[in-house]
Amino acid sequence: MAKILFINPVVREEDVPRHIPYGIALLAAIAMKKGHLVQVYDANAHRLPLETIVEVCQADDWDAVCIGGLTTTYNYIKKACKLIKQAAPKAQLIAGGGFLTSMPTEIFKWLPEIDVGCIGESFETFPAVLEKIDNKDFDYSTVLGVIHRDLTGKSFLTPVRPNIHDLDTLPWPAWELFPLDIYFANSANLFSEESFTSKRRMDINGSFGCGLTCKYCWHLGTTGDMLIEENEEGENDVVFTYGRNIRYHSPDYIVSMVKHLYDTYDIDFAAFIDENLMTMDVASKGTWLKELCAKWIEAGLQPTCRQKGIPHDENCKGVHWNGTSHAGLHRPDTLKLMYEAGCTHLVYGLESFDPYILRNLGKGSNARKNKQSIATCLASGIKPIPNIIIGFPEETFESVRNTINALIELGITAKPHFATAYPGSEWYYAYKDSILAQYNGDLEAYIMDLGDASKITATISQKFSPVQLLGLQQIVYLKELRLLDLSEQHWAPVQQHLSPVVEPKTSFNLRPVKEAGPLAIKVG
Amino acid sequence: MSNLLKGNFTTKKEVKKPEENTEKDSTQQAFKKAALNSIGGSMVYVERTDLTWDGEE
């Protein structure tokens, strides 16, 4: 059996570690179930000097070292890969996750140390790669869903691997391989009173995918949103689409997992990391969340405060939870049940209140629904957490004014994120040329610059430059319509004479068609 | 000192987690965190009591 080491890269260095990496924890559980010998070094939790990797790599004779995460872990992964190859030259270096799937060919060019990468969903690809390694067979060309190299270092993508059919066949994540005390110490967050007082929060995942097509969002190539096709040069490349294989765990799977976490780790809070709970609920014709809430209560997970209708305090028992919602898809009766079962807050990606921006965004919401969603959610007792963005391609003084007016009307104070084109998203492909121009042609420099969109990297706004966007962010935060009017008086006449700051293009890597990538045939 | 690695077998060598650097470090850390928090990031706050609008237009 293969001896494998997982390294969880540092993410969001400026904040404390808050999330056990769900993907890695699942893959570790799958590998152990297959009989492999597994260790995890959670660099994100420990935050030790980078060189600790050397010691970790020399702790045993690893057959494989595995690393992966979202795009913003690239900086860490780049440095880590160098050290891993030096310290464990005999181990196969396996990569996976969003940083790789969004741009596999570029990553393989930039990181020559990586031997093989899992593209998209890895529940079956990863054990297939391990099996090869176990057999000392390093020819990965027959494994579906990977990127690999020939002896000259040139990379190749194999055809896409079908998504698994039944999520409930997955084991629970291997939480026990992570330093839980560190994560528990950072349980509290500022989203609701209950999450603020949480002492033992853990993430859970109920579903994969989201039926909507927001242009800034991406579905990791794990949700039927990815094809592998030959590009103009005749080489296989990733193509992201509007296709989706909507899959969700049964309420029984989720509730028994949370019950296990409650009984074993005494958790007081479960944070759903699902992309969008409401699109799943719609796919189930409105039954999934209702059933989940009923089973949550039945299993004794309902918090005391909700059971007794009393204010939440330190003596509350049970498990509170949160998730993601959608302004056009949430239903008051479902929200009410969610509140009763212990839901404390729901994140709403409202993004803007401008009709034109919303129409172009792919979110399936409009200004009226966005406004109404806050009241509907508040009425259920659940706290809405709206997310706001500025710097959309179509942003104008008028659109910013529409957003500020709505924020004033709704009593929301928000410091908006800047519209950012993360690799994999529609924006990324549409504006790649403009992004390159803003980074002197150095795409890697852009990737290394990406953070959490609270700073400007490359702008994709057709009318506003970084100087104006920074000012507009402050104006939205302060809800200062007077300053907005002054800025408009000063700039609008000039803007008429300027050519657009950036322009969209079509791209091989993005095909706006609804046809989903392959899904495995149901077995049994 | 605890083992930095967690897994389903015992590794040939143990990798010890260095002891936390006492009070000085934690004050430094706390200060850094507080300072960074006060400077930036994106944030959002919904004032429940501010809401007079009932959702109907």
Ligand code: B12
């Ligand atoms: C939790 C989370 C976070 C956590 C980090 C968690 C962590 N430790 O990595 C936090 C809160 C820090 C975070 C922050 C951000 N996030 Co985030 N986040 C998520 C979220 C909600 C869940 C991730 C997850 O666990 N998914 C479930 C698991 C099973 O999937 P997975 O991790 O992808 O793993 C699968 C495969 O990718 C693969 N895999 C993953 N790792 C590895 C490793 C190896 C070795 C292998 C072989 C395979 C492999 O195998 C798994 C099974 O198929 C996703 C959305 C989602 N629901 O997936 C967004 C998501 C990953 N985030 C995203 C973004 C954009 C961000 C932010 C930039 C947002 C922002 N504007 O601030 C910030 C980055 C901040 C920063 N400075 O770095 C994007 C990713 C875009 C990209 N190109 O990578 C996503 C997809 C959201 C979206 N829909 O657009 N995020």
Ligand code: SF4
């Ligand atoms: S609704 Fe949310 S998860 Fe769905 S596409 Fe839009 S941003 Fe992504």
